Amino acid sequence: TNRTFTMLKPDAVQNGHIGAILDKINAAGFKIVAMKYTQLSKRDAQAFYAVHSERPFYGELVDFMSRGPIVAAILEKDNAVEDFRALIGATNPAEAADGTIRKMFATSLGENAVHGSDSDENAAIEGAFHFSGREIF
Ligand code: GTP
Ligand code: MG
Numbered sequence: 475t476n477r478t479f480t481m482l483k484p485d486a487v488q489n490g491h492i493g494a495i496l497d498k499i500n501a502a503g504f505k506i507v508a509m510k511y512t513q514l515s516k517r518d519a520q521a522f523y524a525v526h527s528e529r530p531f532y533g534e535l536v537d538f539m540s541r542g543p544i545v546a547a548i549l550e551k552d553n554a555v556e557d558f559r560a561l562i563g564a565t566n567p568a569e570a571a572d573g574t575i576r577k578m579f580a581t582s583l584g585e586n587a588v589h590g591s592d593s594d595e596n597a598a599i600e601g602a603f604h605f606s607g608r609e610i611f
Contacts, residue, residue, distance in 0.1 A: 477507065478554040479600040480592045484542035485585035492545055495588065498575055499549065502561050508548040508601070508610040514540045522603060534584055546604040548597075555597055558590045 482495055499506075514522065519539040526532050535547040551557060562572025567586055570577040593596035602611070 476552055476554045477518055477548055477557045477601065478597045479589075479594060479604070480547050480558065480591075481539075481589040482545040482547075483585065483587055483589060484538060484544055486579055486580045486587040487543050488547065489579070489581070491579045491587065492540050495575055495579060496545075498561065498578075502551075502557070504549040504551045504558065506547055507550045508605045509539050510604065510609070511543055512546055512566060512604070514517070516540045522600070525532075526528045531584065538584055548601045548605060555576070555594055559592070562588045562590050 482492055482500075486492065486495060496506075516536060519536040520527075521538070523532065523535055526535060529535075549558060561575060562571030563576040565576075565586060566583045567576045567580035568583075570580070575588050576586050579588075591600050
């Protein structure tokens with residue numbers, strides 16, 4: 475087995491899509507091994523997205539990700555990282571394939587409903603950012 479990390483972003487939560495997105499995650503065969511309803515402080519969001527700190531959209535991204543509650547989760551499935559990124563679709567919902575989570579639920583390029591780790595290494599780092607060992611089952 476193999477794990478990835480996800481966040482249902484503030485737009486998805488605000489728009490009432492938590493249940494529908496979790497349904498799609500379950501239907502695609504992912505097992506939830508950790509989950510919490512939480513909110514990132516501005517500082518948390520800056521740290522989580524530090525890799526993007528030189529990008530022009532960094533400030534907007536940090537403001538958006540800290541503006542309201544999120545759902546953070548660790549998901550387990552064979553080939554989890556790649557399969558989850560296929561399930562969520564392209565970063566820009568306008569370019570995401572039909573049936574993908576971003577196509578169905580994202581608002582815009584910046585407010586794109588879900589996060590999915592881009593490598594096994596980052597999945598482990600991002601999971602550890604949000605969860606202690608006692609919170610992972
Ligand atoms: P994540 O799963 O959230 O990491 O998305 P990604 O891996 O598909 O995209 P990437 O890591 O390149 O960018 C991280 C996040 O920054 C995206 O999901 C968007 O929310 C945001 N983002 C990326 N490009 C832009 C942009 O041009 N403008 C704005 N406002 N936000 C952007
Ligand atoms: Mg990314």
